[in-house]
Amino acid sequence: MLAARYYGIRNIRVENIPKPGCGPGQALIKVACAGICGSDLHIFRKGMFMTYVPETMGHEFSGIVEQVGEEVTEVRPGDHVIGDPRVSCGACRWCREGSFNLCPSLGFIGEVMPGCFAECLVLDEKKLIKVPVTLDLRRAALVEPLAVALHIADKGRFSGTKHLGVVGAGPIGLLTVIVAKSMSVKQVSVIDISPDRLELAGRLGAVVLNSFPAGECDMPDTVVEAVGVESTLAGALGWLKPQGRLVMAGLYEEKITLDPNEIVVKELELAGEDAYETADLHKAVEILAGGMPEADQMITHVMPLESAASAFEMLTCADKKACKILLAP
Ligand SMILES: [Zn+2]
Ligand SMILES: [Zn+2]
Incomplete structure (x- = not known):
């Protein structure tokens, strides 16, 4: 499958990598739209946050479940989903209380593990939030921001x-x-x-x-x-x-x-202010599924995944014309 991977400062390559398989409790999602976020630009300009190089970038996405692993009960193939991209330790006091964004070792997919600038990604089912099929998948990619x-x-x-x-x-x-x-x-x-x-x-x-x-x-x-x-x-x-x-x-x-x-x-x-709480993600789904048409104006470009490097150039040039760019694998 194609993936846009970070190789170093101002160096993103779109290349073919093996499609991941899903283990127990996990789902394989076919990415519909993936948004480039300000934090992706920090990575691109300064190499911040990245744990592994090369790594598939991206944490804002909408997609369709393609396959599920054993013991998965909440989602099934064909479901439209967005993901909670926060990756936290799961053991500290804040994780135990459900305030994952306060976890001292908080990271995101696309930084500490493979992200969504790819044709597919694998996530734990508990990180997926189902969205109505009537919600346009471009709009659904705005849930996270x-x-x-x-x-x-x-x-x-x-x-x-x-x-x-x-x-x-x-x-x-x-x-x-x-x-x-x-x-x-x-x-x-x-x-x-x-x-x-x-x-x-x-x-x-x-x-x-x-x-x-x-x-x-x-x-x-x-x-x-x-x-x-x-x-x-x-x-x-x-x-x-x-x-x-x-x-x-x-x-x-x-x-x-x-x-x-x-x-x-x-x-x-x-x-x-850093990221959001789980309730904010659910509220964002509800809002975008129910209206807020002006949010669509954010999306100034939808580009193929192959153009990831030029999309990053557009968002880091001096005369910024683009706002939210979605990559559509
Ligand atoms: Zn973001
Ligand atoms: Zn924690």
Whole structure:
């Protein structure tokens, strides 16, 4: 089968590898659509997170069960599914309590084990979530990033937010806008430097800005930082209203310098945000199966798996026109 494998920084090769077999409790899934995530770009640019090289990348997918191993009871061939891509130790206190995203050794498929940028992948059946056959498999591939946005909404206490600022109009930033709008947050402002992505944010009903506004006017009470670089974090801290709340959803490729007094003198609250809880995945399935048509606007490209390397180039170039690219094996 074909698979897009990481061989090193800016080096992804699509090659033929043996199709995996499924053991007891596992299912073989034929991948329908697989989304390229911001964390895949961290791998591509910096080699972060990867345990083995070469390795098949990718953790966001939708697909159809092709075969099941012994003792599998929950899914059967023909079922449409998405996967919970989190790989945790299963033994620590947080895993035992079901908070897998807090596991100290949390990893993801496509990083610590073979991922979904392939024609097929094998997962434990307990990692699969069935989705209705009426849910378009392209939309279903958005379940995982939507779960992130739902977790961000929780961390940012969107239900009590009047003005939300979002830094970064990538898929996570834009899905955060959609979730905020669906929760009736009155005003949503988005900052990015890509005109194409800002246009998309504008179509979703956000006020768009290409730099941080100066002065006191219109300061958000909550800001979501979804980029992960020093200048955008500093900008987010400056943009926030005193006693406002910052949700840090971006991952950093470098250590940064920060003036902590910015947080002290404005009495800001900080919330880190990583992945999601299991309930967020189920809620995301429910939402996408029931509506939220604007989420489809995230998907700017559907490309064959063979074009994986050029898709990564499109998402890491200076003038980003693409938003969510799905690879369709
Ligand atoms: Zn993702
Ligand atoms: Zn654990």
